[in-house]
Amino acid sequence: MKLSWAALGLVLLAPLAVRAVEPISLGLALAGVLTGYISYPRLYCLFAECCSQKQSLSRDALQKDLDSKLFGQHLAKKVILNAVSGFISNPKPKKPLTLSLHGWTGTGKNFVSKIIAENIYEGGLNSDYVHLFVATLHFPHVSNITLYKDQLQSWIRGNVSACARSIFIFDEMDKMHAGLIDAIKPYLDYYDNLDGVSYQKAIFVFLSNAGAERITDVALDFWRSGKQREEIKLRDMEHALSVSAFNNKNMHGLLITVTSLVAEHGL
Ligand SMILES: *[C@@H]1O[C@H](CO)[C@@H](O)[C@H](O)[C@H]1NC(C)=O
Ligand SMILES: *[C@@H]1O[C@H](CO)[C@@H](O)[C@H](O)[C@H]1NC(C)=O
Numbered sequence: 001m002k003l004s005w006a007a008l009g010l011v012l013l014a015p016l017a018v019r020a021v022e023p024i025s026l027g028l029a030l031a032g033v034l035t036g037y038i039s040y041p042r043l044y045c046l047f048a049e050c051c052s053q054k055q056s057l058s059r060d061a062l063q064k065d066l067d068s069k070l071f072g073q074h075l076a077k078k079v080i081l082n083a084v085s086g087f088i089s090n091p092k093p094k095k096p097l098t099l100s101l102h103g104w105t106g107t108g109k110n111f112v113s114k115i116i117a118e119n120i121y122e123g124g125l126n127s128d129y130v131h132l133f134v135a136t137l138h139f140p141h142v143s144n145i146t147l148y149k150d151q152l153q154s155w156i157r158g159n160v161s162a163c164a165r166s167i168f169i170f171d172e173m174d175k176m177h178a179g180l181i182d183a184i185k186p187y188l189d190y191y192d193n194l195d196g197v198s199y200q201k202a203i204f205v206f207l208s209n210a211g212a213e214r215i216t217d218v219a220l221d222f223w224r225s226g227k228q229r230e231e232i233k234l235r236d237m238e239h240a241l242s243v244s245a246f247n248n249k250n251m252h253g254l255l256i257t258v259t260s261l262v263a264e265h266g267l
Helices: 002-038 039-045 059-069 074-089 108-121 142-162 179-190 211-225 233-243
Strands: 097-102 130-134 167-172 203-208
Touching: 039 142, 059 074, 059 108, 074 130, 108 167, 108 203, 130 142, 142 179, 142 233, 179 203, 179 233
Parallel strands: 097 203, 130 167, 167 203
Antiparallel strands: none
16 A cells, blocks of 8 residues: 555656756756757757858869769869869968859859859858859849949958858859949959958859850860860960950850969969
């Protein structure tokens, strides 16, 4: 009898004890565990995307992505691979990485920017640290150019302050107002800091159709003279792109080039 009373007593006590103990102390214990996790950045970044999440970008993974998704662009592939992996692994770059991709629609310009974004941030183009601007979509009205300039500068500044390794992609550069391009230029230079913000770890990608005709011409010249596309060197493209009077041939773009890298990165 005594035993069963005791048992009953225990049963009656148990829910009370659980109610009394669980929400408070167990809750606190849990909170302790959680804050323990959250205050530990690496673990936190397992659950949420972090700025510079993949500080050590995998060169192999990037190469694999470029090889499997980008066809016939040997030049662009090589330059992009070297430039991006070299830049990411440099702890103290002197200036931001500036990639300028030229070529017709369908040559894979947008694809390349997507691949780069995905190899640096899990969320790719949807990441909080990757910003895509399309000239005709985001800056459509010439009359509002001053407003766009201020906005763009404050966005670049704000985002880089929050995350040094921010990526900005500008599509349709050929349709972008010259005033807006001027507004971006200061951020691309060798400044240690500009109004207290350092832009040296940021990445700027510019996409445009400009120069596509000349690229096509160079590729055609090589083809005509019986050379392989793989023999085309970046320097040939640099030369082609520096010729300002582009011929207007209605050919399909064959190549992407990455300019402004030759001098900066010794490619
Ligand atoms: C320019 O911006 C102002 C707001 O600052 C807006 O009222 C106006 O409609 C805009 N103009 C155009 C052409 O979008
Ligand atoms: C970052 O850029 C986005 C545009 O991509 C903008 O809407 C946002 O306000 C910027 N953030 C800061 C802090 O400036």
